[in-house]
Amino acid sequence: MKHEKLAHPDEAPLISLSGAGIRRSGRWLVRGITFSIAPGEIVTLIGPNGAGKSTSAKLALGILKPDEGEARKRRNLTVGYVPQKLAIDWTLPLDVARFMRLTGRVDSKRIEAAMAETGVSHLASAEVRSLSGGEFQRVLLARAIARNPDLLVLDEPVQGVDFGGEVALYEMIRRVRDDMGCGVLLISHDLHVVMAATDRVVCLNGHVCCEGSPRAVAATPEYRRLFGDRAAEALAVYEHDHDHVHLPNGRIALANGLASAHGHADSCGHDHHHHHIHHHLEETSRQGAGASTGTDETGRHS
Numbered sequence: 115m116k117h118e119k120l121a122h123p124d125e126a127p128l129i130s131l132s133g134a135g136i137r138r139s140g141r142w143l144v145r146g147i148t149f150s151i152a153p154g155e156i157v158t159l160i161g162p163n164g165a166g167k168s169t170s171a172k173l174a175l176g177i178l179k180p181d182e183g184e185a186r187k188r189r190n191l192t193v194g195y196v197p198q199k200l201a202i203d204w205t206l207p208l209d210v211a212r213f214m215r216l217t218g219r220v221d222s223k224r225i226e227a228a229m230a231e232t233g234v235s236h237l238a239s240a241e242v243r244s245l246s247g248g249e250f251q252r253v254l255l256a257r258a259i260a261r262n263p264d265l266l267v268l269d270e271p272v273q274g275v276d277f278g279g280e281v282a283l284y285e286m287i288r289r290v291r292d293d294m295g296c297g298v299l300l301i302s303h304d305l306h307v308v309m310a311a312t313d314r315v316v317c318l319n320g321h322v323c324c325e326g327s328p329r330a331v332a333a334t335p336e337y338r339r340l341f342g343d344r345a346a347e348a349l350a351v352y353e354h355d356h357d358h359v360h361l362p363n364g365r366i367a368l369a370n371g372l373a374s375a376h377g378h379a380d381s382c383g384h385d386h387h388h389h390h391i392h393h394h395l396e397e398t399s400r401q402g403a404g405a406s407t408g409t410d411e412t413g414r415h416s
């Protein structure tokens with residue numbers, strides 16, 4: 115897979131936290147947080163509500179100062195931020211093109227290229243408030259990448275997006291990373307398919323519970339304790355990676371006899387495991403979408 119060439123762990127990290135902690139009203143919100151993001155790397159902070167993901171991200175970005183430990187940021191780091199929520203008065207008319215220009219001066223060519231990259235060029239004159247959840251996410255992503263960031267930060271990027279849209283969004287995030295070579299920090303309170311899209315997972319619960327490749331993290335008892343049965347299900351997805359074969363035309367033949375239309379011709383050459391997971395999930399979502407919503411828990415990992 116491309117990103118294995120694109121990730122540069124030997125280069126100075128874009129951001130790094132070392133034993134960072136922050137205290138408010140006599141209580142440690144997070145403590146002992148250590149992780150870094152290299153250029154070209156996709157890192158996910160995962161943990162339950164209140165685990166300190168946003169706080170850790172703010173420490174990493176220099177928005178909050180640690181009371182102990184260290185937070186370092188590369189000089190002149192440009193950050194593209196995709197927020198969880200936006201404080202916008204939706205009663206006012208606002209089209210996508212204007213929305214893209216609301217914050218800061220960004221070159222028109224860059225905006226056009228970013229909108230093309232996330233597939234929203236055709237929505238330039240659409241009303242922002244009329245966009246679907248998935249369209250709005252892609253507009254937010256375009257707005258963030260138009261700044262040509264070194265680091266893209268996405269806070270709960272799949273809220274309000276259905277399962278098919280979630281898979282598509284993570285595909286897009288990876289493609290943006292491949293094209294731009296930026297680092298990516300994802301923040302997620304739920305498992306989603308975030309695990310499969312990530313180079314490294316940092317599992318938080320006030321401190322770093324466990325960290326490593328998605329597969330390594332999914333196998334730890336700490337992670338299973340935090341996410342319970344669903345963690346085991348997610349792991350099952352990981353271990354479920356040889357239920358199909360790659361056909362010469364790039365399609366996937368599943369054990370249940372279905373062929374996926376989404377196979378990539380290069381699936382076999384690189385990072386086999388991730389592609390397997392991806393195709394497994396994609397097929398599951400296609401089947402689910404045809405039958406009902408495709409977004410329920412059982413549908414995810416069936």
Ligand SMILES: Nc1ncnc2c1ncn2[C@@H]1O[C@H](COP(=O)(O)OP(=O)(O)OP(=O)(O)O)[C@@H](O)[C@H]1O
Pocket residue numbers: 138143161162163164165166167168169170303
């Ligand atoms: N400024 C603050 N003052 C006091 N407590 C705070 C402050 N900011 C956050 N907290 C507390 O710190 C803890 C971690 O919050 P944080 O928002 O980082 O968690 P999170 O993992 O991002 O949660 P969620 O998934 O719910 O967004 C919570 O208990 C929260 O109430």
